[in-house]
Amino acid sequence: MTNTSTLARDGGRRASAPGRRRADRPVRRTRLPVWSIPYILLIPGLVVIGALLLYPMVQVGIMAFQKVGLVQISGKKPATWVGTENFEKIFDNEIFWSALRNTVVFAVIAVSLTLIVGTAVGVLLNKLGRKMSTFVVVGIMFAWAVPPVAQGIIWRWLFDAEAGVINWALNLLPDWLSSALFGRATWTDEPWLNDAWSIYMVLIITVVWASFPFIAVSVLAGLRGIPAELYEAAKVDGSSAWRTFWKITFPLLKPVFAVLTVLSIIWDFKVFSQLYVLMGGPANREAFNLSIFSYAEAFRSPPKMGSGAAIAVVLTVILLVVTAVYVRQLVKQEEM
Amino acid sequence: MSPLARRRLGKVLLNAAGVAVFLFAIFPVYWMVATAFKANDQIFTTSFIPFPTHFTFEHVDRVLSEGVAGHSIWLYLRNSAVVALGTVLVGAVFSLLAATAVARFRFKGRTGFLIVLLIAQMIPSEALLIPLFLSVKRLGLYDQLLGLIVVNVGLTLPFGIWMLRTFVAAVPRSLEEAAWIDGAGRFTTFWRVLFPLVAPGLVATSIFSFITAWNELIFALVLMNDSGGYTMPVALQYFFGQRGTDWGAIMASSTMMTIPVVVFFLLVQRRMVSGLVAGAVKG
Numbered sequence: 360m361t362n363t364s365t366l367a368r369d370g371g372r373r374a375s376a377p378g379r380r381r382a383d384r385p386v387r388r389t390r391l392p393v394w395s396i397p398y399i400l401l402i403p404g405l406v407v408i409g410a411l412l413l414y415p416m417v418q419v420g421i422m423a424f425q426k427v428g429l430v431q432i433s434g435k436k437p438a439t440w441v442g443t444e445n446f447e448k449i450f451d452n453e454i455f456w457s458a459l460r461n462t463v464v465f466a467v468i469a470v471s472l473t474l475i476v477g478t479a480v481g482v483l484l485n486k487l488g489r490k491m492s493t494f495v496v497v498g499i500m501f502a503w504a505v506p507p508v509a510q511g512i513i514w515r516w517l518f519d520a521e522a523g524v525i526n527w528a529l530n531l532l533p534d535w536l537s538s539a540l541f542g543r544a545t546w547t548d549e550p551w552l553n554d555a556w557s558i559y560m561v562l563i564i565t566v567v568w569a570s571f572p573f574i575a576v577s578v579l580a581g582l583r584g585i586p587a588e589l590y591e592a593a594k595v596d597g598s599s600a601w602r603t604f605w606k607i608t609f610p611l612l613k614p615v616f617a618v619l620t621v622l623s624i625i626w627d628f629k630v631f632s633q634l635y636v637l638m639g640g641p642a643n644r645e646a647f648n649l650s651i652f653s654y655a656e657a658f659r660s661p662p663k664m665g666s667g668a669a670i671a672v673v674l675t676v677i678l679l680v681v682t683a684v685y686v687r688q689l690v691k692q693e694e695m
Numbered sequence: 696m697s698p699l700a701r702r703r704l705g706k707v708l709l710n711a712a713g714v715a716v717f718l719f720a721i722f723p724v725y726w727m728v729a730t731a732f733k734a735n736d737q738i739f740t741t742s743f744i745p746f747p748t749h750f751t752f753e754h755v756d757r758v759l760s761e762g763v764a765g766h767s768i769w770l771y772l773r774n775s776a777v778v779a780l781g782t783v784l785v786g787a788v789f790s791l792l793a794a795t796a797v798a799r800f801r802f803k804g805r806t807g808f809l810i811v812l813l814i815a816q817m818i819p820s821e822a823l824l825i826p827l828f829l830s831v832k833r834l835g836l837y838d839q840l841l842g843l844i845v846v847n848v849g850l851t852l853p854f855g856i857w858m859l860r861t862f863v864a865a866v867p868r869s870l871e872e873a874a875w876i877d878g879a880g881r882f883t884t885f886w887r888v889l890f891p892l893v894a895p896g897l898v899a900t901s902i903f904s905f906i907t908a909w910n911e912l913i914f915a916l917v918l919m920n921d922s923g924g925y926t927m928p929v930a931l932q933y934f935f936g937q938r939g940t941d942w943g944a945i946m947a948s949s950t951m952m953t954i955p956v957v958v959f960f961l962l963v964q965r966r967m968v969s970g971l972v973a974g975a976v977k978g
Contacts, residue, residue, distance in 0.1 A: 396796075396800065396881075397796040397797075400796035401796045403788070404792065405808075408811065408849070411845070411846065411848070411849025412815045412818055412849055414826075416822065419822050419823065422825060427825075432829065432832075483709065483712055483713060483716065487710065491710055494717065495713045498716070498721045499716065501721050502723070502724065504957040505957075506906075506909065506910040506927075506956055507928075508927075508952075509949040509952055513949070514723065517723060519942075521739070521741065522738065522740060524743065527742070527743050568719070568723065625816075625817060625819075631821060632912040635912065636932055636935070640935070650913075653825075654821065654913065664829075671824070671825065674819055674822060
């Protein structure tokens with residue numbers, strides 16, 4: 360890229376050919392200095408980002424050290440400083456630790472599964488014929504397009520205890536197989552959405568189902584960009600499919616995987632809508648993750664916004680640390 | 696096995712895997728739509744009824760007339776549309792200006808701004824929930840769709856700028872320079888040369904923002920107290936609060952919420968991928 364902008368360059372050009380321009384059109388009055396234009400263009404964006412993202416981020420950091428209850432929300436009393444009390448309280452709370460565990464374990468499993476399934480499907484799409492691959496892409500597009508709340512609703516219905524398709528399908532298994540695998544033969548009335556572990560199992564399926572299409576389509580786009588000669592060379596050398604994948608495909612797609620991993624981590628770490636629907640609101644405290652725990656602390660009576668803020672800070676710090684590594688890589692490789 | 700037979704078998708297996716992926720992806724969506732059009736005796740059954748043999752519009756009618764939480768689903772669809780379109784209109788203008796600045800100019804603080812954009816995208820919206828709730832309340836925007844629009848503009852803008860700047864950068868500078876030589880002013884060049892060329896990218900970015908705002912649950916849950924201001928996601932989760940889950944009505948409503956998103960997705964699928972992983976994918 361050149362160091363001068365189109366507009367700046369024009370400034371020079373005008374100086375060199377003033378006569379022509381004056382003949383074409385009347386001279387404009389007060390002109391903004393060229394250097395100020397980008398800053399002026401950025402003003403609305405900066406105001407929005409500053410006021411709606413950065414300033415609240417600072418505020419939440421401050422509120423984590425304050426007591427903000429009903430009285431303070433209504434503005435009758437100013438928020439009082441309580442030091443690290445909010446943090447001490449949530450660290451003493453069992454729910455916080457189970458929420459932290461749920462968040463991390465869920466993110467690790469969901470991100471890995473999504474990446475594995477998505478990559479496998481992307482590789483498959485690349486091998487399929489043109490018509491078949493379009494057909495499958497349109498199909499997976501539907502899963503990708505479903506809004507998170509509707510995702511939760513759909514899978515809640517599929518896993519419904521009485522009329523759910525999953526229990527019906529499990530009942531189809533021959534009794535001996537079902538007993539050998541799960542120690543039971545009938546699945547009717549199996550309540551999948553009562554215990555924390557089974558809620559998370561359903562949540563993992565839901566999230567993987569909804570997010571693998573994006574990975575698959577991105578991997579496919581990456582694969583189509585790899586020159587075919589590389590694969591031909593590998594074939595000539597008698598390389599196995601597995602080896603070809605790890606020696607050619609994976610290294611070339613590494614930047615793609617880096618971005619996909621960050622995005623998946625960001626999305627899965629703070630999953631809210633699907634979990635909210637699957638749990639039926641913030642009712643089952645053992646199944647909370649950090650997002651829902653923060654929401655429940657701050658917005659269910661009695662509102663404890665200070666401790667909600669403290670949880671949000673913990674969530675943000677974890678997210679920033681986890682993604683910082685990848686962001687650095689992104690900044691490095693991308694010519695911004 | 697002869698090599699030919701082996702290749703043929705391989706092809707059959709690959710296509711079978713493709714069909715399996717297709718079914719896994721589409722069945723849950725199909726099941727939502729099918730349930731929406733089944734009569735209640737076919738919904739609440741332990742047996743598997745693949746098609747609605749007694750096809751009925753009763754659930755659709757019910758959610759449109761009776762609705763949920765005291766209002767017809769139309770109202771919630773309308774609220775969602777107002778919020779999403781408002782977000783898109785404001786967001787499109789702001790992101791186009793900022794994207795032009797970063798893609799067309801080299802200025803002091805440009806890299807800093809891009810890093811701020813990246814960081815802003817990393818901030819979980821859940822962390823902003825509490826302070827934004829208090830601010831919206833203080834500004835008197837509580838229970839108003841405008842409050843939701845403002846918040847959604849904030850949530851979608853960093854990504855909008857990030858995505859749009861690649862589209863602006865893709866327009867060859869020589870076109871603008873040609874317009875300059877012909878004596879076009881700064882604004883004319885922007886409006887008559889750059890804007891039409893960036894328009895497809897702007898549409899893709901706008902659709903992305905539309906979908907984000909359309910799907911947004913957590914802020915709508917917190918900033919809307921009066922049921923007249925509910926958006927679709929809030930109305931949908933409200934169904935579960937009622938006694939006896941009315942699956943037919945829920946599925947009819949969620950189908951109505953899903954349709955616009957599916958249409959948009961099919962329209963901009965390719966651009967969304969290029970925008971999300973811009974720079975990393977060559978293709």
